[in-house]
Amino acid sequence: MNYYYLVVFLCITVPLPALSYSGEYYASRATYYGSPDCLGTPTGACGFGEYGKTVNDGQVSGVSKLYRGGSGCGACYQVRCKIPEHCTEEGTKVVVTDYGEGDRTDFVLSTAAYGKLARPYMAEKLFAYGVVDVEFKRIACQYNYNLVFKVLPHSKYPSYLALVPLYQSGTYDIAAMEIWQDDRKEWRPMRRAYGTVFDITDAPLGAITLRYQAVYGYGDYKYWVMLNNVLPSDWQVGYTYDTGISA
CATH class of the missing domain: 2.60.40.760 (Expansin, cellulose-binding-like domain)
Structure with a gap:
C-alpha cells in the first residue's frame, strides 16, 4: 500500500455528530495514504475488494499491530487527534480494510478519514503535519446490512x-x-x-x-x-x- 506524508488532499469534511464514549482510549500516532477520490483502496491486504474502498463512506484505515494476522480486518475504531486547535473532539470512526505501517503509527488512514479529524477549515493544516498524535478505542461496527x-x-x-x-x-x-x-x-x-x-x-x-x-x-x-x-x-x-x- 502506498501512502504519502507530504501530498495534501483537500476533501470536503462534515463534522461528526457528538458521540458518547465508553471504554479506554490508547495513545498512538496516525498518518494517511492518498487517492484521487479521497477514499480507500480496493486492493487492501484484508481481501475486501471494492467493499474496502466504499464501506463506511470511505472512512477506512490500514493498521499495523491491530491487523493481528488478518483477524483484525473489519474492526471499527474511534480515532481522534490531539491537536486541540486543529482537531475535533469526536474524531472519526474507521473500518480496518488494510495493513499499513507509518512512522511509529498504528493507523494509516484514508484521506477521507484523516480529513474528518480536523475542525472546519483546518484540514489543510492537519494534512501538512503528515503524522499526528492520536488516541483510539475499539467500537462496535454498525451497518444496515446483515453479515x-x-x-x-x-x-x-x-x-x-x-x-x-x-x-x-x-x-x-x-x-x-x-x-x-x-x-x-x-x-x-x-x-x-x-x-x-x-x-x-x-x-x-x-x-x-x-x-x-x-x-x-x-x-x-x-x-x-x-x-x-x-x-x-x-x-x-x-x-x-x-x-x-x-x-
Whole structure:
C-alpha cells in the first residue's frame, strides 16, 4: 500500500455528530495514504475488494499491530487527534480494510478519514503535519446490512471455495472458520488464505454449512456461530450470501 506524508488532499469534511464514549482510549500516532477520490483502496491486504474502498463512506484505515494476522480486518475504531486547535473532539470512526505501517503509527488512514479529524477549515493544516498524535478505542461496527459472505472470483465451483465476510457488526473478530463435511460427519478447518479470506480445497457437494469462531477482547471470550446451509448447492462465483445475522 502506498501512502504519502507530504501530498495534501483537500476533501470536503462534515463534522461528526457528538458521540458518547465508553471504554479506554490508547495513545498512538496516525498518518494517511492518498487517492484521487479521497477514499480507500480496493486492493487492501484484508481481501475486501471494492467493499474496502466504499464501506463506511470511505472512512477506512490500514493498521499495523491491530491487523493481528488478518483477524483484525473489519474492526471499527474511534480515532481522534490531539491537536486541540486543529482537531475535533469526536474524531472519526474507521473500518480496518488494510495493513499499513507509518512512522511509529498504528493507523494509516484514508484521506477521507484523516480529513474528518480536523475542525472546519483546518484540514489543510492537519494534512501538512503528515503524522499526528492520536488516541483510539475499539467500537462496535454498525451497518444496515446483515453479515454476508462473498464467494471470491478465484473460487472454482464446486471444488475450490474462497470466502470473505462483509458487514461484520459488533466488536468481535472472526478467528477461524470451518465447513461441515456431511459424508465424514466432521468439521473441516478452512485456511486463512490472507487477511480475512478463508478458503478450502475439495469443498463438499451440496449446500454449504459453515461455522465461524467469534472472539472478543484478547481471546477471553469466544464461541462458535453455525450457519446452516448458508450457501446453496449451486453457489456461484462472485455472489454474496446473506447469513441473516445483523450483530
